[in-house]
Each structure stands twice: as structure tokens, then as C-alpha cells.
Amino acid sequence: MTRQPMIDEWYPVGLVSKLSTTGQDTMLMGQPVHVALGNGGEPLVTAQSRRFPVISRFGHVWTSLGEPKKDLFAIPEAYQPGRRFVDVGVVRVRCSPLRAVENFLDIAHFPFVHTDILGAEPHTEVQRYEVEIREREDEVWATKIHFYQPQAAKSAEGGITTEYMYRVPAPTCSILYKTCPPRPGEWDVITLFVQPLGEELCDVWPWMALFDDTTPMVDLIHFQQLIFLQDRSILENQMPRLLPLDPAMEIPTRADMTSVAYRRWLKRHNYTYGAQLVAQ
Amino acid sequence: MDLATLAWKIEGMFPNALCQWVPVALSVDVPAATVSPGWLPGLELALWRSAAGHIAASSNRCPHRGMRLSHGFVRGENLSCIYHGWSFGPDGGCVRIPAHPDMTPPATINSQNKAVLEAGGIVWVCDSNPKSPPPDFHGLVPVRSLTIEASLAALEAAARAVADGKGLLAATIDGVRIHMALAPLAGPQLLAHVLVAADSTCEDRIAASRAAEAFRRMAEAMSPESAAA
Incomplete structure (x- = not known):
């Protein structure tokens, strides 16, 4: 069996703000790991005799079971003054980590799954948008996405047409840039960091960097958790649980261009942990 | 034991080896304008009834x-x-993709509907081309359905009776005689549709329902799965 290249990627395993010296047991790609605060105040990720590399960034502790060939991706907006950073917490989902990311990249489900919040009938049409695999960054990008939303964010008052951009810098992470209702010209940043516990089980850690000085933190967290719990009812009922990379298995349309590019990019890199290569 | 009964017990063919019509639900449990899950051996179904009353059994998997x-x-x-709101008609054909309201969906997009019919208050589904009609439970009417977490052998042992070639098990407990039309679910699980004589009173039907519960508890207590748990 060939070495799975996803082993060398960085994954979130906990919130920096929740680290403790006692620590917590969790799982990464089937490997039990312990996440704790070291004596010098540094995060430690260990498993019996092994100690794994660690990065603290974007509110989360990141680690890798392999030998990361590059640094964790950058989010320049995470250092921009005036933003509020929201640790949304964790949602455990019985699905492939890749299915969780693909759902995050999808806008056509808004009117049906996030009804009257992120979408509403009859505003179901997905206009043509642009998708590319940026070779230099080795990232999937979708831009110029426009969609009507009844309540695009906690800070939105009434329906607006929101503009979206999506970025996939790692196989189980995606970053969404969307119209910022209180500050036109800036983008709100909402991320989905997925911890693959196994091929069919994941912990999802949404994180946000928003321009919103008024909404209480608890309301921002509740809003995002509500959205993600609605998604979970979908993710746990897709068959097969693994993401099918065989084009004959599922039927995409033009609205699914981001998903098609994501699947192609996964296949190109042999990022197949959580994927199904041949229809069964 | 006749050949059909043998085929049913050995091959898991319900309810007879020739046409394999499976009793998946009672008609009353799929009201107009609703959808619910159903099962054929190895295949999940979405059973649904249109607003006008037309029954359909789709594969329980959106092709999208x-x-x-x-x-x-x-x-x-x-x-x-x-x-995503993709809509399918009674023949399984995709009629609407909301993300592209002006597009006519290609004829190849289909929810893989199965042969379905209703007889005697039961919804019957067949995965292949039916060669004969489903069995006729003449003189019997359905009361309710229940799931039994046990094998057919355990239920037969509990009932001290064997199912016939129609998949029908007749049994008596405390003087109450009931019939159960059986269908397989995933694993060692059965779906049982409780039937009583057509002239039964309301009290008879309640007693039949309780008798079926008694057989269920006995079968589940006998099953090796529940013994292990």
C-alpha cells in the first residue's frame, strides 16, 4: 500500500483557549493522540512515546502524524486590526472529512437546508461563477459567487445579495470570504477546519474573523452552530459516507463547479483518506 | 415444506421466489404528500405518496x-x-433542478423507481420485473406494522409456528390468533405487518396488536444478538 499523502498535512486537534495541563484524548486519522499544555505553557501533542509537531494558529492547535513539507497555510485577515475572532467550538459528524468540506463549498443547498437564513425559495438560482486551481499556491479558488440571502450574518438586517469567495488550501480545510454587512469593501472570514478522526468520522471546528463590534459573542457562536447543525443532518445521511471520486457515482451540474474542482484536486494529489475511488 | 417456502427461508426471498414482491409498509402509514423510508433486501427505499394519492418507491439516494x-x-x-431541492416525478424522472430553474433536466437523471402496488391495505414493492402479482391475503386486513430485532427462526420459535410460502406467519397466544406478513430488514431484523380477520372488532384489533408485541418480546429475548447484549 502506498503512503497516504494526507498524513503529512496539518490538522486541528483542539482550541488553544481550552488547553489544560491534564489535557484531552482525541483521535487523528485513526491514531489516538493526547493534546495538553506543557510546563512551559506550550501545546503538546503526544501518543505514548511519540511527540508530534505542533503549531498554534487561528485559535486552534494543529498537528501532523507525518512530516509536513510546508508550513500551515496563511490567512492574512487573521492579523487584521478591528476583527473579532470567534472560536465556534466543535461539532462531531459521522461522515467523511472530505464530505464535510465539500458541503461547506456548496451554495445551492442554502434555500433548502438553511431556509430563511442563508437562502430562501424562490431565490434558488446559482449564477455562473469562476473556479480555478491556482497552481502557484496549489489551492482551489471559487470567486464571483453571488447569492440572495434573507439573513446572511447575525449582523445582517433583512435580505441582501451576498458575494462569496471560497479557498481550499488543504484537503480538510476551507476558508470562506463573504460580504461584510456593516463594512462594505471588507470581507468577513469564516473557516471550516476539519479534524479527520477516521475516514467516516470527523470533528469540525468552524472559526471566524469578523467585522462586528455589536453582536454578543454567544450570539455569533450560536448562529454558526445552528448553521452547522443543519448541515450535519445532511452529512450524516449521504450515501456512501465516503466521498465518491468516481465521476459515474454522482451527477454534478454547473452549480457544483467548486465541488468538481475540489474532487479533481484531491485526486491529483492522491488525497484519498475519506474518499471512495471506485463505485461499489 | 413447499418449494416456495423453502426458497423464501433459505434464499431470503420475500415472499416468493418468482416475483419477490416485498410488503414494505401499510398503505395508511404513507399518507398523501409524505415520504418515509422503506427497505428491500440490500436496498433502501423512499416510499412516497403524491398529493393526489399516487404511491411511488424510489431508491433512497438522490443521484446528485x-x-x-x-x-x-x-x-x-x-x-x-x-x-438541493432536486424534484422527481412518479416515474422517477428528474423534473426540476432549482439551482438552474430555466434548464430542463436531462432524461438520464432518475431516482430509480421500483415497481410498486397496493393490495389489501399493504404497499408491495418489487426490485425486478414482477412476473406474478403479490400474494393475496384473502379475508385478512392490516392492523399495524412493527419492527422485530430478531431472526425469522427466533420469531418462528417464539410463535411455535412456521411462515408459509407467502411470507405469512399465523400464531395464537392467550386465545388471540394473529397473522404476520413478514419482510426482511438489514441484519437480523424483521418488519412484521399484523393482520386480522376482516370482520374483527375494535377490541379484537387491539388484542392482536398486543399479541404481536408479546411475540416480538419473546423472539427478541430468544435471539442470540439480544442474549449477547
Whole structure:
């Protein structure tokens, strides 16, 4: 069996703000790991005799079971003054980590799954948008996405047409840039960091960097958790649980261009942990 | 034991080896404008009834992104997927993709509907081309359905009776005689439709329902699965 290249990627395993010296047991790609605060105040990720590399960034502790060939991706907006950073917490989902990311990249489900919040009938049409695999960054990008939303964010008052951009810098992470209702010209940043516990089980850690000085933190967290719990009812009922990379298995349309590019990019890199290569 | 009964017990063919019509639900349990899950051996179904009353059995998997169609909704004469609203007609053909309202969906997009018919208050589904009609439970009417977490052998042992070639098990407990039309579910699980004589009173039907519960508890207590748990 060939070495799975996803082993060398960085994954979130906990919130920096929740680290403790006692620590917590969790799982990464089937490997039990312990996440704790070291004596010098540094995060430690260990498993019996092994100690794994660690990065603290974007509110989360990141680690890798392999030998990361590059640094964790950058989010320049995470250092921009005036933003509020929201640790949304964790949602455990019985699905492939890749299915969780693909759902995050999808806008056509808004009117049906996030009804009257992120979408509403009859505003179901997905206009043509642009998708590319940026070779230099080795990232999937979708831009110029426009969609009507009844309540695009906690800070939105009434329906607006929101503009979206999506970025996939790692196989189980995606970053969404969307119209910022209180500050036109800036983008709100909402991320989905997925911890693959196994091929069919994941912990999802949404994180946000928003321009919103008024909404209480608890309301921002509740809003995002509500959205993600609605998604979970979908993710746990897709068959097969693994993401099918065989084009004959599922039927995409033009609205699914981001998903098609994501699947192609996964296949190109042999990022197949959580994927199904041949229809069964 | 006749050949059909033997085939049914050994091969798991329900209820007879020739046509394999499976009693998946009672008609009353799939009201107009609703959808619910159903099972054929090895295949999940979305059973749904249109607003006008037309019954249909689709594969429980939207061809778009694999979402279970039994979580969807019925509007008018179509079943819609809850994920992206793709809508399918009574023949399984996709009639609407909301992300592209002006596009006519290609004829190849289909929810893989199975042969379905209603007889004697039961919804019957067949995965292949039916060669004969489903069995006739003449003189019997359905009361309710229940799931039994036990094998057919355990239920037969509990009932001290054997199922016939129609998949019908007749048994008596405390002087109450009931019939159960059986269908396989995933694993060692059965779906039992409780039937009583057509002239039964309301009290008879309640007693039949309780008798079926008694057989269920006995069969589940006997099953090796429940013994292990």
C-alpha cells in the first residue's frame, strides 16, 4: 500500500483557549493522540512515546502524524486590526472529512437546508461563477459567487445579495470570504477546519474573523452552530459516507463547479483518506 | 415444506421466489404528500405518496449528492430532495433542478423507481420485473406494522409456528390468533405487518396488536444478538 499523502498535512486537534495541563484524548486519522499544555505553557501533542509537531494558529492547535513539507497555510485577515475572532467550538459528524468540506463549498443547498437564513425559495438560482486551481499556491479558488440571502450574518438586517469567495488550501480545510454587512469593501472570514478522526468520522471546528463590534459573542457562536447543525443532518445521511471520486457515482451540474474542482484536486494529489475511488 | 417456502427461508426471498414482491409498509402509514423510508433486501427505499394519492418507491439516494430522499418533501405530484431541492416525478424522472430553474433536466437523471402496488391495505414493492402479482391475503386486513430485532427462526420459535410460502406467519397466544406478513430488514431484523380477520372488532384489533408485541418480546429475548447484549 502506498503512503497516504494526507498524513503529512496539518490538522486541528483542539482550541488553544481550552488547553489544560491534564489535557484531552482525541483521535487523528485513526491514531489516538493526547493534546495538553506543557510546563512551559506550550501545546503538546503526544501518543505514548511519540511527540508530534505542533503549531498554534487561528485559535486552534494543529498537528501532523507525518512530516509536513510546508508550513500551515496563511490567512492574512487573521492579523487584521478591528476583527473579532470567534472560536465556534466543535461539532462531531459521522461522515467523511472530505464530505464535510465539500458541503461547506456548496451554495445551492442554502434555500433548502438553511431556509430563511442563508437562502430562501424562490431565490434558488446559482449564477455562473469562476473556479480555478491556482497552481502557484496549489489551492482551489471559487470567486464571483453571488447569492440572495434573507439573513446572511447575525449582523445582517433583512435580505441582501451576498458575494462569496471560497479557498481550499488543504484537503480538510476551507476558508470562506463573504460580504461584510456593516463594512462594505471588507470581507468577513469564516473557516471550516476539519479534524479527520477516521475516514467516516470527523470533528469540525468552524472559526471566524469578523467585522462586528455589536453582536454578543454567544450570539455569533450560536448562529454558526445552528448553521452547522443543519448541515450535519445532511452529512450524516449521504450515501456512501465516503466521498465518491468516481465521476459515474454522482451527477454534478454547473452549480457544483467548486465541488468538481475540489474532487479533481484531491485526486491529483492522491488525497484519498475519506474518499471512495471506485463505485461499489 | 413447499418449494416456495423453502426458497423464501433459505434464499431470503420475500415472499416468493418468482416475483419477490416485498410488503414494505401499510398503505395508511404513507399518507398523501409524505415520504418515509422503506427497505428491500440490500436496498433502501423512499416510499412516497403524491398529493393526489399516487404511491411511488424510489431508491433512497438522490443521484446528485447521495442524500437520502426519505428526508425530502412531497409537493404536488413530485418528491424533492431536502439537500438541493432536486424534484422527481412518479416515474422517477428528474423534473426540476432549482439551482438552474430555466434548464430542463436531462432524461438520464432518475431516482430509480421500483415497481410498486397496493393490495389489501399493504404497499408491495418489487426490485425486478414482477412476473406474478403479490400474494393475496384473502379475508385478512392490516392492523399495524412493527419492527422485530430478531431472526425469522427466533420469531418462528417464539410463535411455535412456521411462515408459509407467502411470507405469512399465523400464531395464537392467550386465545388471540394473529397473522404476520413478514419482510426482511438489514441484519437480523424483521418488519412484521399484523393482520386480522376482516370482520374483527375494535377490541379484537387491539388484542392482536398486543399479541404481536408479546411475540416480538419473546423472539427478541430468544435471539442470540439480544442474549449477547
